Amino acid sequence: MNAFWIILTGSLVATCCSLLGCYLILRRMAMVGDAISHAVLPGIVIAFLLSGSRDTVPMLIGAGLLGVLTTFLIEFFHRYARVQADAAIGVTFTSLFAIGIILISVFAGQVDLDQDCVLYGEIAYVPLDLWLTDNGLSYGPRTIWTLGVVTLLILSFIVIGYKELFLTAFDPAYAAAIGISTSLWYYLLMTAVSLTTVASFESVGAILVVAFIVGPPATAYLLTDNFKTMLILSVILGVIASFSGYYLAVWLDGSIAGAIATVTGVEFILALCFSPQRGLLLKRRTLQPV
Amino acid sequence: MNEFLEFFSFADANVRFVTIGSILLASSSAVVGCFSLLRKRALVGDAVAHAVLPGVCLAFILSGTKNPFILLLGAFITGWFSLVVIDFITARTRIKEDTAIGLVLSVFFGIGILLLTSIQHSGNAAQSGLDKFLFGKAASLVGEDLIVFSVVAVLLLVATIVFYKELMLLCFDQAYARTIGFPVRALELLLTTLTVFAVVVGIQAVGVVLMAAMLITPAAAARFWTEKLPVMLLIAAVMGAFSGLAGAFVSYTAPSMPTGPWIVLIISLIAILSFAFAPGRGWVSRIIRQRRNRSRILDENILKLLYQVGELKENFTDAQSITELMQRRHLPQNSILKGLKKLQCEGFVSKQQNGWLLTEEGRIRGRRVVRLHRLWELYLTQYLELPSDHVHEDAETIEHIITPELEEKLMEELNYPALDPHQSKIPL
Amino acid sequence: MIIHVENPVVEVHDLTVSYDRKPVLWGVDLTLPAGALVGVIGPNGAGKSTLVKAIMDLLPTSSGYVRIFDKEIKEVRKKISYVPQRESVDWDFPASAFDVVLMGRYGSMGLFKRPGKADKEAAMLALEKVGMQSFANRQISQLSGGQQQRVFLARALAQNADIYFMDEPFAGVDIATEMAIIELLRIMREQGKTVVVVHHDLQSAVEYFDWIVLLNMRLVASGPTNQVLTQELLEKTYGGKLTVLTKVGDLLRKQEIPSREKQVK
Numbered sequence: 001m002n003a004f005w006i007i008l009t010g011s012l013v014a015t016c017c018s019l020l021g022c023y024l025i026l027r028r029m030a031m032v033g034d035a036i037s038h039a040v041l042p043g044i045v046i047a048f049l050l051s052g053s054r055d056t057v058p059m060l061i062g063a064g065l066l067g068v069l070t071t072f073l074i075e076f077f078h079r080y081a082r083v084q085a086d087a088a089i090g091v092t093f094t095s096l097f098a099i100g101i102i103l104i105s106v107f108a109g110q111v112d113l114d115q116d117c118v119l120y121g122e123i124a125y126v127p128l129d130l131w132l133t134d135n136g137l138s139y140g141p142r143t144i145w146t147l148g149v150v151t152l153l154i155l156s157f158i159v160i161g162y163k164e165l166f167l168t169a170f171d172p173a174y175a176a177a178i179g180i181s182t183s184l185w186y187y188l189l190m191t192a193v194s195l196t197t198v199a200s201f202e203s204v205g206a207i208l209v210v211a212f213i214v215g216p217p218a219t220a221y222l223l224t225d226n227f228k229t230m231l232i233l234s235v236i237l238g239v240i241a242s243f244s245g246y247y248l249a250v251w252l253d254g255s256i257a258g259a260i261a262t263v264t265g266v267e268f269i270l271a272l273c274f275s276p277q278r279g280l281l282l283k284r285r286t287l288q289p290v
Numbered sequence: 291m292n293e294f295l296e297f298f299s300f301a302d303a304n305v306r307f308v309t310i311g312s313i314l315l316a317s318s319s320a321v322v323g324c325f326s327l328l329r330k331r332a333l334v335g336d337a338v339a340h341a342v343l344p345g346v347c348l349a350f351i352l353s354g355t356k357n358p359f360i361l362l363l364g365a366f367i368t369g370w371f372s373l374v375v376i377d378f379i380t381a382r383t384r385i386k387e388d389t390a391i392g393l394v395l396s397v398f399f400g401i402g403i404l405l406l407t408s409i410q411h412s413g414n415a416a417q418s419g420l421d422k423f424l425f426g427k428a429a430s431l432v433g434e435d436l437i438v439f440s441v442v443a444v445l446l447l448v449a450t451i452v453f454y455k456e457l458m459l460l461c462f463d464q465a466y467a468r469t470i471g472f473p474v475r476a477l478e479l480l481l482t483t484l485t486v487f488a489v490v491v492g493i494q495a496v497g498v499v500l501m502a503a504m505l506i507t508p509a510a511a512a513r514f515w516t517e518k519l520p521v522m523l524l525i526a527a528v529m530g531a532f533s534g535l536a537g538a539f540v541s542y543t544a545p546s547m548p549t550g551p552w553i554v555l556i557i558s559l560i561a562i563l564s565f566a567f568a569p570g571r572g573w574v575s576r577i578i579r580q581r582r583n584r585s586r587i588l589d590e591n592i593l594k595l596l597y598q599v600g601e602l603k604e605n606f607t608d609a610q611s612i613t614e615l616m617q618r619r620h621l622p623q624n625s626i627l628k629g630l631k632k633l634q635c636e637g638f639v640s641k642q643q644n645g646w647l648l649t650e651e652g653r654i655r656g657r658r659v660v661r662l663h664r665l666w667e668l669y670l671t672q673y674l675e676l677p678s679d680h681v682h683e684d685a686e687t688i689e690h691i692i693t694p695e696l697e698e699k700l701m702e703e704l705n706y707p708a709l710d711p712h713q714s715k716i717p718l
Numbered sequence: 719m720i721i722h723v724e725n726p727v728v729e730v731h732d733l734t735v736s737y738d739r740k741p742v743l744w745g746v747d748l749t750l751p752a753g754a755l756v757g758v759i760g761p762n763g764a765g766k767s768t769l770v771k772a773i774m775d776l777l778p779t780s781s782g783y784v785r786i787f788d789k790e791i792k793e794v795r796k797k798i799s800y801v802p803q804r805e806s807v808d809w810d811f812p813a814s815a816f817d818v819v820l821m822g823r824y825g826s827m828g829l830f831k832r833p834g835k836a837d838k839e840a841a842m843l844a845l846e847k848v849g850m851q852s853f854a855n856r857q858i859s860q861l862s863g864g865q866q867q868r869v870f871l872a873r874a875l876a877q878n879a880d881i882y883f884m885d886e887p888f889a890g891v892d893i894a895t896e897m898a899i900i901e902l903l904r905i906m907r908e909q910g911k912t913v914v915v916v917h918h919d920l921q922s923a924v925e926y927f928d929w930i931v932l933l934n935m936r937l938v939a940s941g942p943t944n945q946v947l948t949q950e951l952l953e954k955t956y957g958g959k960l961t962v963l964t965k966v967g968d969l970l971r972k973q974e975i976p977s978r979e980k981q982v983k
Contacts, residue, residue, distance in 0.1 A: 025388075026808070030388040091558060094503030094558065095554065098552075098558065120407075163827065174821070176776050211396035254407040255403045258399075272379075272383065579973070673962075674744055676745045700962060
């Protein structure tokens with residue numbers, strides 16, 4: 001049963017991250033996803049200190065705010081202080097992460113968080129943290145519920161805003177010309193990324209969030225030319241990675257998050273070599289540019 | 291205070307090691323970081339930092355020892371390999387660089403974590419301490435580490451100095467460097483190697499995530515202070531060294547404080563202050579400049595107004611009341627008053643019983659503004675063929691910024707005109 | 719020489735546009751007649767694309783206003799279509815030609831709505847008009863430059879707008895495509911649509927357009943082709959830069975002064 005909960009957790013995180021990741025990598029903003037996933041740390045610590053517990057809601061709020069703040073800071077450094085774009089990303093997330101680590105050290109006695117968990121999570125403990133009612137009834141792991149709700153939110157966001165997200169990613173100038181607000185959809189997307197990061201952070205850690213945001217979408221991008229297929233494919237790849245990553249970790253007796261990230265890399269290499277149209281080893285370029 | 295003296299006497303060998311180590315690391319990676327920043331590849335350092343972890347673990351698994359040179363060699367190999375992979379993916383597939391960086395970063399690090407945890411769980415007693423590559427342990431640097439750091443730091447600095455010209459051209463104009471026969475590929479490899487060196491060594495002090503800051507942040511901050519590359523390198527190195535020193539000091543006074551994050555926090559603060567206050571490029575100094583401009587514009591508008599009223603009455607010897615001025619152009623009364631007082635201090639106007647009077651200097655300055663206004667109106671109608679009812683608004687701004695040289699040029703191009711498009715006289 | 723028309727479809731009044739405080743277009747006054755094929759011509763860096771983007775309110779303007787069909791731009795967005803420069807998008811994007819053309823229908827659909835049968839038919843029809851129906855399912859990166867341009871054009875057609883702005887639609891396309899596009903533009907004109915095209919080739923401009931706008935940091939001329947394409951006006955357009963103007967622009971940026979003084983309230 002434990003294996004089931006862990007794989008389910010991984011798959012839910014994979015679904016949210018990979019769906020949003022498809023938009024991020026096509027907008028060339030993969031590293032913004034990376035930055036957000038690291039920069040939410042101080043938000044989590046502060047929420048922890050203020051609420052005094054590991055309750056999900058304050059954590060979500062604290063880290064969600066930090067996620068949006070990260071986007072805003074990057075934007076601010078870049079646009080108003082005119083710092084070069086990649087440097088703005090680098091400065092923002094490292095300084096926020098440093099603040100997070102310092103806060104953890106300062107309040108070491110009060111904060112039940114350690115650095116390892118920040119980077120590679122505690123997915124193995126997911127099944128232990130059960131949602132119990134007063135009369136002792138168990139509804140299964142708490143994380144599953146949180147992630148389930150977030151997954152539903154992300155799914156409905158993408159279904160509702162499909163057209164707008166698609167168009168603003170492909171051709172923002174045209175989107176603006178026909179009256180679709182590019183900045184509104186940009187910030188909505190970033191809010192969604194923050195929300196996902198935060199919900200996944202505690203259980204899988206920053207590194208797996210990045211791996212899911214970038215890995216499956218990049219692999220799917222090598223395999224298909226259709227955007228909807230890319231979305232679906234990246235979710236499938238993410239789920240497969242969660243599944244096989246779990247057993248790889250069991251076999252090597254190592255970190256589950258690390259193993260899942262490893263598998264996303266393996267998937268990418270396989271796609272890189274054997275993709276039907278773009279594989280490096282399997283070049284069957286039937287469709288040449290006319 | 292006592293602690294301060296104690297720290298800076300460097301009597302304690304441990305303090306010495308930590309401080310010197312931090313300074314060396316921070317300044318040498320800052321120098322290398324400048325080049326990656328200028329090549330717009332700042333985040334590549336982040337990927338390398340994550341990619342050294344599997345190398346360290348593999349080296350440990352294969353050799354079974356914790357010999358720092360073997361571990362560093364492993365780190366160096368995977369760090370270097372990660373850059374090759376990024377380049378390969380970007381060049382050979384349609385995947386863009388940011389995605390390639392993110393992918394390499396997370397996958398290499400994932401492998402590293404998998405190996406590290408696997409080693410830790412294997413019960414091998416020799417493994418303890420490997421995780422210093424993960425979060426950095428600047429506070430526990432020992433003499434042996436220091437030797438390695440010094441060697442690498444010196445190596446990096448010497449390489450930068452020797453290949454300074456080539457590296458500069460590589461950052462500035464790669465295509466041009468190629469056409470004049472520079473071995474661009476080899477230079478890229480050199481820069482890659484330097485970056486990996488800096489990362490492999492620095493990571494032991496600040497850890498995987500924060501290593502990116504050691505490369506990017508001082509460089510980004512230094513960029514705001516100068517337009518010259520050598521100066522930029524120097525400023526970045528000094529900033530890096532200072533934050534290294536300050537970080538070591540903080541964790542000396544408060545031993546529970548981690549050195550690495552403090553170094554990063556301090557350098558980040560320096561960077562943010564630079565973004566804000568650096569003269570010229572800084573955000574605040576730009577705002578201050580704008581405010582100063584606004585106040586100058588107000589001054590000049592008041593002088594212009596006084597001049598125009600005088601011109602209208604063909605009389606510059608009688609004082610004008612504020613009401614009269616306001617009739618001609620509506621400016622808020624309190625800002626007119628404030629401006630007039632400031633101008634009085636500067637000797638451009640004098641206060642009389644019944645109002646304000648232009649002094650000789652004030653008249654000259656006011657006349658110049660009026661002249662520039664009319665000249666620009668004439669220029670717009672003649673050269674841009676704008677209708678004469680469109681030019682006033684533009685001239686309201688341009689009258690404040692035209693330099694004497696431009697004024698001369700305008701006069702020349704307009705053939706020393708006497709009248710503006712509205713048939714007003716252009717005062718000489 | 720600036721010729722104004724009665725009941726213009728596009729009215730530009732005293733438009734100044736700046737990038738980073740440096741004005742790139744100064745005080746443009748312009749009216750365009752309905753049902754015309756308008757060419758916007760000028761040397762590199764003259765502000766041609768800037769003018770088109772500013773008219774569509776895609777760029778902030780320093781002064782002036784624009785009215786289209788005698789209304790604010792926000793009220794008439796649905797009647798306006800835009801063909802951006804081909805290089806402005808990533809053609810590796812995972813989308814088919816049909817997907818891109820279907821985007822032309824997005825503006826008239828609301829949020830939540832998905833493209834219906836009518837939208838798909840309109841998109842297919844637009845692809846047919848540009849002779850690309852057999853490429854509907856082809857991935858856009860596998861199209862040639864000319865074909866990509868046709869897809870962009872089809873997207874604008876699918877929108878069924880009344881006025882079209884096209885940024886360099888003839889750049890880097892083959893002769894066949896150029897001919898096909900111009901034929902299409904003529905048909906559109908006959909249907910009473912107005913088409914504004916940014917164009918860089920003077921020779922073909924004479925043939926293609928019946929109204930020409932000459933631009934070089936300011937409006938040099940606007941009027942019927944035969945009246946505007948004179949030696950004198952062309953020399954004015956292409957004959958060197960206005961150095962004083964450029965220098966003043968640089969000063970504005972350096973000193974961080976907005977190109978129009980804000981009225982002190």
